[in-house]
Amino acid sequence: MSAILECRGLTKNFGRVCALDAVDLSIEPGRVVGLLGPNGSGKTTLIKLANGLLTPSAGELLIAGEKPGPASKAIISYLPDRNFLPDWMSARQMLDFFEDFYPDFRRDKATEMLGRLGIEETIRFGQMSKGTKEKAQLILVMSREAGLYLLDEPIGGVDPATRDFILDTIIRNYNPSASVVISTHLIADVENVLDEVIFINSGRIVVHSSVDEIREAQGKSVDAYFREVFKC
């Protein structure tokens, strides 16, 4: 099977700071991958490069064999680490927006999930709490039948019920031809839903392995192994 995401010597510098240092990486379809690393390790930079929000300083990044562009953006569903919902728009207007731009958007799915969380479609985002907006944004992103989901810190700073909703949504949405990349530093929370993990530190990939292999070989959880690898 060909990789859905592939990096070859991918490097990104911000001025003199090197955020990613010659990263080689390949993610196959049908996997749920944890992109794990401390803050500032390069997780967000990698995800932004995959989305074409940044351009590489050297090396290349391919999505289903192509450089980031309109074609790759059509198959990537991206949850940024910030809120992109305009305050003046209502949830319903945003559903219209997603429906217009993404042929793979399943409006009925989004409506059902909004209903399940009790989010009124007529309410404007400006009137929603921060947590509600985060949930609404996740619902929009997960209601696409994308080939690659890039979720940047989806569970950072949410309450346990929301975290369970997010993980449940990821599991229920699982599709053997799609991959999910979840970046986080809260490993224990996501460990059970992951197929494989990538440890990233100072812009380099330290470990890329399946969760089962780590537990078998190390006899400990990924969380414990992570602490061991990253202990300072």
Added chain:
Amino acid sequence: MLGQLIKHEFRATARRMLPALGVLALLGLLANLSFRILDSGFGGTPLRILLVLFIIAFFIGMIVAWVMALVMMISRFYRNLLGDEGYLMFTLPTNTHALIWSKLIVSTVWFIATALLIFLLMMLTGANLARMNGEDLAGIFHSMGEGLEFLRTLGVTNGSLILLGLEFVAAVVVTSLTTCLQFYAAMGLGQMSDNHKGLWSVLAFVGLSFAFQFLGTTVFAGLTGTDTMNVVIANLEELMQTAPGIVRAINAGIGSTMLLELIHGVILYLITSLTLSKKLNLA
């Protein structure tokens, strides 16, 4: 995709611009009514002060509408593309050109709509004041028609007048696009900075204005006194002898200015699209 972008851009801007233009139209009507009432000598001092205030509000309203269209053009670009909303916009399955053009087209439509409304309201006010001064509207139109007839007897063709009108419309559109692009290019350059994007955008705007001014002056200074320039001036002097010649000279003037403005616009567009595609650096 461009069509969808334009549709949503209208949705985002109309919620501010339509009420603003509506209020302006209302102020225009109120001001004209006020002129009439004041003229008729009806009412006491408090009412008359209020009426004068309506008239002042109308004139301020016209300026405010312009400023709003301008601020809207800038803030839509800055907030929707370069702020947090940019994370949504730049990951849509479309290219940077479509994003820029959707903003350009919608801003230009609002500029023209604002200008058209102000023009209509001014015409209305003019006609209203003329009526109050006892002038016959039909007479005014009649004398305007006579003026055109006179031009025709001097040999000015209908075709050249229509061309002049078309050129004027084109000039309005090109000027609007270039104005937008001057801001867009500045913001495109400014966002490349890792911090102080706003400050760098302002500096880029000043820098771009200065650069183009300098370029224009240099080119003009370089041309002055050259043989080509002398020939052009001689031709213009000859044209100015007759009425059709004057119209043609104006045609040529607007045409060449527009051509320069178009070049200016293309350079600004290239700066905008290159900074937003190759050098995109969302905060």
Added chain:
Amino acid sequence: MSQTFRSDLPIYTQLIELWQRDIASGTLPPGARLPSVRDLAAELGVNPNTVQRALTELERAGLIYTQRTSGRFVTEDAAVIARCKEALGEGLIRDFLAAMKLLGYQKQDILSLLREEKEEES
């Protein structure tokens, strides 16, 4: 997401044990239909590939079988279930004996302790 897992073993091996116990004890009776992989994964809060892997192992051991159109079922072969139960029981006894041995008990003492326990029960 009620299920808790040990963190030092792969989840799929824990799932295999869990379902082996359920089948041996009859919690999952012979011929019972299993939920879909997606539903099992959501219910347990684990990755669907992990569930798939555990089910494949169980299928290889003959404890479950797949009917192409209607899903996965617990085997109706009583002999296979009995063998599974036996293996689980042996494993428990082995662990128990090893633990007792660590405490210093001899086989005779263990047997008499078990007899006492049985009498108390009845």
